[in-house]
Amino acid sequence: MKSNKELQIAYGLAIILLVVGVLSYSAFSAKTPDQPVRLMFKCVAGKILFDHKTHTVESGYSISCSDCHHNLEEGETDPEACGECHEPVSQDEDVLGRADAFHTQCIGCHKEAEAGPEKCELCHVM
Amino acid sequence: MVDNNRFIVSHAPFWHDGSRISTRNYNIAFAAFPAILLGIIYYGMPAVGVISLSISSAIIWEFIFCRVTKRSLTIGDGNAAIIGMILGMLLPATAPWWLVIIGTFVAVIIGKQVYGGIGANPFNPVVVAMAILMISWKDIFDFNEALISYDLDFAMVYPLAALKYFGVSAVDSFSMGDLLMGKQSGGIGSTFGLGLIAGGIYLIIRGIIRWEIALSFLAGIFITALIFNMADSAQYAGPVVHLFAGYTLIGAFFLATEDSSSPVNFIPMLIYGAGTGFLAVLIRNIGVYVDGVIFAILIMNLVNPLLDKIKPKAIGKVA
Secondary structure: OOHHHHHHHHHHHHHHHHHHHHHHHHHOOOOOOOOOOOEEEOOOOOOEEEOHHHHHOOOOOOOOHHHHOOOOOOOOOOOOOHHHOOOOOOOOOOOOOHHHHHHHHHHHHHHHOOOOOOOHHHOEOO | OOOHHHHOOOOOOOOOOOOOHHHHHHHHHHHHHHHHHHHHHHHOHHHHHHHHHHHHHHHHHHHHHHHHOOOOOOHHHOHHHHHHHHHHHHOOOOOOHHHHHHHHHHHHHHOOHHHOOOOOOOOOHHHHHHHHHHHHOOOOOOHHHHOOOOOOOOOOOOHHHHHHHHOHHHHOOOOHHHHHOOOOOOOOOOOOHHHHHHHHHHHHHOOOOOHHHHHHHHHHHHHHHHHHHHHOOOOOOOHHHHHHOOOHHHHHHHHOOOOOOOOOOHHHHHHHHHHHHHHHHHHHHHOOOOOOHHHHHHHHHHHHHHHOOOOOOOOOOOO
């Protein structure tokens, strides 16, 4: 193979793949699904990977939306994310801070179902 | 007895046998294709975007560098494209465009061209780029977080992260078959074990990579992981997870074997490969990083010139 043919291949590859790459990034960028599959909660005690789908689907724990998203009105299908109200440091006495809200919700429910995890490091990546 | 016939060389003119660097690189691209294809099947168009942008930007960086420094254009040899391709294989499908472009810049310019181009780089350019990217933007390389919106038909947990943070029991659910068939989260082209092994064997048969390095690397991983596992099987996973998860297989066949950053003689190749495997498991098991393959290769690249000092004695004597 002659070197000018190699150059042509390289030019062709660079141009075609640049177009494909730019198109893929602009037109097919990874979209966040309407209902989250998994969520990564970040805090000072290490990240927590929460499998949202396992909690909601019938083959999983089959929990209804309103069990956790407690402010959901009857018939409403678009719950707010927890962090919308539960801020890291709560400004409102009636609203739990983020850590307290998650701990109450997660630990409460898992204890009720007598299911693990029981130790911090089984949820928090430390 | 020295076979004297082996040293008889005919006189000029010589005839070039037609082999070219580009042919080697086309073969590497061919060998990597199955692993990339499975990544694209799993992760869709975002994966196509990362791989395409990575290859094209690597070629463009080399083009710009050659033009700026007024050197002859080397993009035709395909090495820049291969650097871009392998870097793309290591990235998660959700890698942002700027990360890809910075990565190929570091790999092609800082990893290769500043040393004088192909064959002159002391470190594997892709490994240099990955080490810098992984340290600079570690959240992007947290595959659990990066691939959070993907719902595929297998446990979408990065095995090595699960192992590091939640112990051996967390990786019990990963069977060897699943890991080999790419049913694990990870980089676009680094999870399909069977595809990477097939590609590696193809490259070994074609004489493009050295089996000594690939095999001793895998042996190093296997033996070190086995020793850890035998010492404390509750804390350290067995060799199967270490062999088939993370960057092990792409490291064995596509990273550690890079020409100019690995040794050429038999014994040094074995030491280099085994040392890399040993360090990789050491970093995984007792280091702070989830995967140690990238840093292990980087460290052994550093040792490579020393290893190459172990060489056969020159034939002949001073009269």
